[in-house]
Amino acid sequence: xxxxxxxxxxxxxxxxxxxxxxxxxxxxxxxxxxxxxxxxxxxxxxxxxxxxxxxxxxxxxxxxxxxxxxxxxxxxxxxxxxx
Amino acid sequence: xxxxxxxxxxxxxxxxxxxxxxxxxxxxxxxxxxxxxxxxxxxxxxxxxxxxxxxxxxxxxxxxxxxxxxxxxxxxxxxxxxx
Amino acid sequence: xxxxxxxxxxxxxxxxxxxxxxxxxxxxxxxxxxxxxxxxxxxxxxxxxxxxxxxxxxxxxxxxxxxxxxxxxxxxxxxxxxxxxxxxxxxxxxxxxxxxxxxxxxxxxxxxxxxxxxxxxxxxxxxxxxxxxxxxxxxxxx
Amino acid sequence: xxxxxxxxxxxxxxxxxxxxxxxxxxxxxxxxxxxxxxxxxxxxxxxxxxxxxxxxxxxxxxxxxxxxxxxxxxxxxxxxxxxxxxxxxxxxxxxxxxxxxxxxxxxxxxxxxxxxxxxxxxxxxxxxxxxxxxxxxxxxxx
Numbered sequence: 001x002x003x004x005x006x007x008x009x010x011x012x013x014x015x016x017x018x019x020x021x022x023x024x025x026x027x028x029x030x031x032x033x034x035x036x037x038x039x040x041x042x043x044x045x046x047x048x049x050x051x052x053x054x055x056x057x058x059x060x061x062x063x064x065x066x067x068x069x070x071x072x073x074x075x076x077x078x079x080x081x082x083x
Numbered sequence: 084x085x086x087x088x089x090x091x092x093x094x095x096x097x098x099x100x101x102x103x104x105x106x107x108x109x110x111x112x113x114x115x116x117x118x119x120x121x122x123x124x125x126x127x128x129x130x131x132x133x134x135x136x137x138x139x140x141x142x143x144x145x146x147x148x149x150x151x152x153x154x155x156x157x158x159x160x161x162x163x164x165x166x
Numbered sequence: 167x168x169x170x171x172x173x174x175x176x177x178x179x180x181x182x183x184x185x186x187x188x189x190x191x192x193x194x195x196x197x198x199x200x201x202x203x204x205x206x207x208x209x210x211x212x213x214x215x216x217x218x219x220x221x222x223x224x225x226x227x228x229x230x231x232x233x234x235x236x237x238x239x240x241x242x243x244x245x246x247x248x249x250x251x252x253x254x255x256x257x258x259x260x261x262x263x264x265x266x267x268x269x270x271x272x273x274x275x276x277x278x279x280x281x282x283x284x285x286x287x288x289x290x291x292x293x294x295x296x297x298x299x300x301x302x303x304x305x306x307x308x
Numbered sequence: 309x310x311x312x313x314x315x316x317x318x319x320x321x322x323x324x325x326x327x328x329x330x331x332x333x334x335x336x337x338x339x340x341x342x343x344x345x346x347x348x349x350x351x352x353x354x355x356x357x358x359x360x361x362x363x364x365x366x367x368x369x370x371x372x373x374x375x376x377x378x379x380x381x382x383x384x385x386x387x388x389x390x391x392x393x394x395x396x397x398x399x400x401x402x403x404x405x406x407x408x409x410x411x412x413x414x415x416x417x418x419x420x421x422x423x424x425x426x427x428x429x430x431x432x433x434x435x436x437x438x439x440x441x442x443x444x445x446x447x448x449x450x
Contacts, residue, residue, distance in 0.1 A: 008358055008430060009430035077360065077428060078443045081429070081431045081443060082364075082431065083400050083423055091218050091288060092299045093288070093301070137286075142218070142221035143221075158286075161288070163285060164282070164303075165285050165286075166257065166289075179322045179325050180320060183340055184321055189344070189346070190345065191342075193340065195338070195416075196340065197335060197412075198337075199334060199335050200336070202333060204331070254331070267339065267417070270339075271413055271416070
């Protein structure tokens with residue numbers, strides 16, 4: 001299945017892209033999907049404490065346990081700093 | 084000596100005046116001056132719990148112990164309700 | 167930095183909030199107090215505010231000086247309207263700017279509480295069937 | 309009653325603060341957050357704000373719904389600006405209206421703290437000699 005992965009701010013700078021398309025095995029869990037993203041998108045592990053990165057699925061914060069579906073919109077970003 | 088006494092809001096309504104001139108003996112203390120005002124300005128004792136009235140001398144809250152001087156501007160008013 | 171004013175003109179909340187934007191600050195907290203339609207279930211028609219003007223200005227300045235001393239804040243503005251006010255119209259604006267927002271929230275709340283306790287301004291509530299000069303509540307909450 | 313928006317246009321604090329004035333309310337507390345010139349002694353040239361827009365709007369709405377549930381308040385508006393902002397320009401306005409002011413102060417402060425913790429918006433600080441994407445402080449204070 002195919003998913004879209006978005007990056008913002010510091011993660012977009014690290015990856016050098018704001019959006020990538022990834023192929024994931026059907027039924028992939030969220031925590032595994034994030035591992036895949038960290039492996040395939042160079043710059044994330046190098047530039048970030050990955051334990052501090054946030055992960056969202058279809059614009060909701062992930063708890064790591066969701067099952068990813070074809071066409072999902074994922075995103076990886078640093079701790080927010082709006083306001 | 085002569086003083087000016089101002090009333091506002093409810094005390095102005097009670098007295099029927101916004102300003103009166105009073106003659107006080109030289110060296111009158113503030114608490115005595117307030118008693119004089121309550122005696123001479125009809126409507127204050129009738130309409131107010133006099134213990135709750137505020138008294139100011141030259142635009143400063145009185146503690147009752149000041150000595151009043153000729154030409155002072157006194158004022159008697161209820162608990163404030165701005166805001 | 168401070169300003170304190172009494173006026174019979176309508177208050178422009180945004181203009182007051184943005185009048186002082188100190189470079190070292192990042193937050194301004196503004197209280198906009200206005201005329202409620204219902205007080206204790208009774209429908210207000212309009213309000214009239216009256217002040218002992220020179221004393222009110224002195225007391226406003228004292229409050230601001232105390233706040234500037236007590237809190238880590240850079241600027242305070244207080245403007246109170248007088249005269250007749252319709253429902254929804256702003257009676258008072260208190261605006262506090264600080265480097266960090268905590269102090270601005272805390273001091274703005276302290277300022278309105280103290281203003282309601284010490285600044286000689288009175289409010290008359292006018293209803294369809296009467297009117298009453300409101301006597302302040304010592305707690306300052308209302 | 310609520311509104312929540314992202315915009316690249318300058319924010320009008322007064323218009324946001326006065327957009328909702330419920331009849332049963334007497335107070336609106338507004339936080340105006342803007343660009344500080346100095347952060348930890350370093351001089352900021354300008355800021356750039358970026359958002360994950362659809363998610364940011366969802367998170368803003370969730371925060372407002374929580375606040376409306378948790379506090380005795382009648383209306384909340386949050387507007388956050390995006391793009392390049394100069395010193396002193398408003399980045400966020402949070403406005404809360406309530407019958408009694410205590411709840412408005414408390415919930416406005418809670419909302420900005422939570423917004424800084426959960427709403428996916430990021431700030432890049434640009435200095436004369438470099439730039440950095442700011443990573444949020446979990447405490448929400450800054």
